[in-house]
Amino acid sequence: MTGRRRLQGVLLDTTPLRLDRDFRWLWAGQAVNGIGSQITRLALPYQVYVQTGSTLAIAALTLFQLVPILVFSLGAGSIADAVDRRRLLVVTELGLMVSSGVLAILALQPSVPLPLLFSVAFIAAALGSVDQPARSSAIPRIVPKERLPAAIALGQLNFQIASVVGPTIAGVMIATVGLTGAYVADVATFSASLAALAAISPLPPLAGAARPGLAAIREGLRFAIQRRVILATYVIDLDAMIFGMPTSLFPALALDVFHAGPQGLGLLAAAPSVGALLGAILSGWVSSVRRVGLAVIVAVAIWGAAITLFGLSVFSFALAVFFLAVAGAADVLSAVFRSTIVQLAAPDQLRGRISSIHILVVTSGPRIGDIEAAAVASVIGAQASVISGGVLCLIGLIGVVRLFPELGRHVHEREPVGSAEGKGPAQAAG
Numbered sequence: 469m470t471g472r473r474r475l476q477g478v479l480l481d482t483t484p485l486r487l488d489r490d491f492r493w494l495w496a497g498q499a500v501n502g503i504g505s506q507i508t509r510l511a512l513p514y515q516v517y518v519q520t521g522s523t524l525a526i527a528a529l530t531l532f533q534l535v536p537i538l539v540f541s542l543g544a545g546s547i548a549d550a551v552d553r554r555r556l557l558v559v560t561e562l563g564l565m566v567s568s569g570v571l572a573i574l575a576l577q578p579s580v581p582l583p584l585l586f587s588v589a590f591i592a593a594a595l596g597s598v599d600q601p602a603r604s605s606a607i608p609r610i611v612p613k614e615r616l617p618a619a620i621a622l623g624q625l626n627f628q629i630a631s632v633v634g635p636t637i638a639g640v641m642i643a644t645v646g647l648t649g650a651y652v653a654d655v656a657t658f659s660a661s662l663a664a665l666a667a668i669s670p671l672p673p674l675a676g677a678a679r680p681g682l683a684a685i686r687e688g689l690r691f692a693i694q695r696r697v698i699l700a701t702y703v704i705d706l707d708a709m710i711f712g713m714p715t716s717l718f719p720a721l722a723l724d725v726f727h728a729g730p731q732g733l734g735l736l737a738a739a740p741s742v743g744a745l746l747g748a749i750l751s752g753w754v755s756s757v758r759r760v761g762l763a764v765i766v767a768v769a770i771w772g773a774a775i776t777l778f779g780l781s782v783f784s785f786a787l788a789v790f791f792l793a794v795a796g797a798a799d800v801l802s803a804v805f806r807s808t809i810v811q812l813a814a815p816d817q818l819r820g821r822i823s824s825i826h827i828l829v830v831t832s833g834p835r836i837g838d839i840e841a842a843a844v845a846s847v848i849g850a851q852a853s854v855i856s857g858g859v860l861c862l863i864g865l866i867g868v869v870r871l872f873p874e875l876g877r878h879v880h881e882r883e884p885v886g887s888a889e890g891k892g893p894a895q896a897a898g
Contacts (some may be wrong), residue, residue, distance in 0.1 A: 608816065740796030775861065
């Protein structure tokens with residue numbers, strides 16, 4: 469029995485799936501739909517490249533998908549705070565479903581004008597920028613505070629599984645049934661998400677919710693800046709991602725440093741996701757951590773050290789892959805603890821806006837990091853860029869800890885079991 473209890477303390481805590489009915493439905497719908505979204509995420513750039521043969525066209529597609537996230541995220545957060553979040557999710561999921569349906573129809577044509585594909589991608593990204601903060605800010609309403617870290621870890625598990633399984637299925641489907649079949653599969657997965665949303669309770673705004681608009685956006689930004697522990701989670705993640713993100717260097721490292729060929733490139737690209745998946749599976753202990761701020765600091769320190777050691781491991785490809793997996797595990801745990809801090813430090817009336825800022829940070833940071841790593845590599849080489857990035861991440865971490873001492877002191881306060889914000893005990897338990 470002792471061994472079983474120890475194992476339960478290490479493996480992913482599934483308590484929210486057993487006790488919180490609404491979360492169970494929301495998680496299940498996203499488990500299916502997340503895979504479909506990853507299918508389209510691979511199929512669309514594939515379609516653009518096959519049609520144009522241009523990597524520049526793929527870069528343009530990425531830009532069209534990034535701009536609406538940067539432009540609309542803050543406004544989307546204010547909407548999520550002002551309306552029923554379940555209803556908002558239904559609208560965004562229907563819109564995304566239609567977008568994938570349009571892509572399926574367009575894929576039947578022998579050639580599709582790029583502006584049309586880019587327009588659909590832009591609209592889908594804009595809808596996603598509304599969907600994500602609404603979904604994130606809904607979770608603290610349907611899960612009690614003491615189970616929130618476990619719920620966030622389960623969400624990370626969903627994402628990591630979809631990131632591994634979705635592209636694999638996409639490759640098989642594109643090769644067998646074509647692009648239209650791949651897009652249709654994504655459309656079908658939205659039915660699971662919509663059915664799940666229909667099964668959960670309404671999530672109307674609590675009393676005192678602000679009306680959407682510039683004033684509401686300013687209020688959210690002001691709160692994020694003044695609540696220094698929230699601001700610290702943004703800054704520490706930007707430090708890790710801008711300096712320590714080596715993804716854009718994987719092709720150069722695989723081909724020119726490790727001489728591992730395309731197969732080696734695949735292993736380098738997969739290693740962080742595999743590590744993150746294992747980190748999520750072995751996250752059963754996160755709910756027992758009270759000093760969550762210190763846990764974020766430790767996780768980012770492990771990330772920076774692992775990236776540095778990855779850069780130093782030119783003598784062993786296997787060791788390099790191992791350190792990337794360690795970095796992926798540290799990153800997913802950092803994400804769980806940072807999300808816990810952000811969700812619990814913000815009142816429900818502001819969670820949509822605070823979640824939108826959080827999503828803006830975690831979306832832009834890795835992309836800026838890719839640009840930084842590639843630019844530095846063009847001057848001092850890929851390996852030196854990775855090593856210097858890992859070291860700068862650790863130096864930056866010291867600066868963050870000194871600038872935001874409240875992060876290391878931040879403690880996760882527990883509440884009576886069975887309570888959830890905005891709901892009675894019976895509703896919370898489902």
